[in-house]
Amino acid sequence: MLNDKNKDTLVVTFSHLQERFKRFALRFLPNEEDAEDALQEAFCKLWPHHDTIHSPKEAEALMTTTVKNVCIDSWRKQQRYQTVEIDPDRDGGITDCLDEQLERDETYAAVERIIRSRLTPIQQEILRRKEFEEEDYEHIAHDLNMQPAAVRVQLSRARKTIREIYQRMEERSK
Missing domain, CATH: 1.10.10.10 (Winged helix-like DNA-binding domain superfamily/Winged helix DNA-binding domain)
Incomplete structure (x- = not known):
């Protein structure tokens, strides 16, 4: 019974504050798709630990921290693998x-x-x-x-x- 309540706490908190988490993610990431991906990844990272979450406040705090960390990781990956547009005039082009x-x-x-x-x-x-x-x-x-x-x-x-x-x-x- 306690396990079901913990699952509900995480799901309800995430659902209730999803738009707020999305706006938070957009402070780190350039577009909505990346922000939504970060939210999904954060939720998936927290899901295995749902049995340790006992209150909505705790769920909110963990989710906020996890979203922030996922966004920072995503931003760093984007910086590491920046793309350069092909310039057909450079060096004679392809x-x-x-x-x-x-x-x-x-x-x-x-x-x-x-x-x-x-x-x-x-x-x-x-x-x-x-x-x-x-x-x-x-x-x-x-x-x-x-x-x-x-x-x-x-x-x-x-x-x-x-x-x-x-x-x-x-x-x-x-």
Whole structure:
């Protein structure tokens, strides 16, 4: 008999305060579906312990704590496994065929070889910092003890060298 009363206490308390628990869950979770899932999970977690719940106040306190803990766990899981939307323009997208990707890789490799073999170390440094690290001319010039105009000239010469050598390579391969 006592067991049936304990089951009733948990069920009645949950049913009576369900909307309040749902609003409480929504403070942690982004949408109603997640909040309802959290309520169901909390109730399922408490159900095996229904025989230890003796009063509506105790049921309410346990349910509140359990809902809060389930919501926090759910929120942490969502943070851990955040999704990133697919950007079709990023890296050529998934519509590129394999030949185009191979050609692009070969082009990058050729340009890297030109940079390593044909540019001076100062030109390589300026090119890396300007193009890849996106530093401004003044910052590069300060770090290299140069004038900003000299940095621009070196970068221009480096780009011109890369362009000319790459164009010659392309002409030979045709």
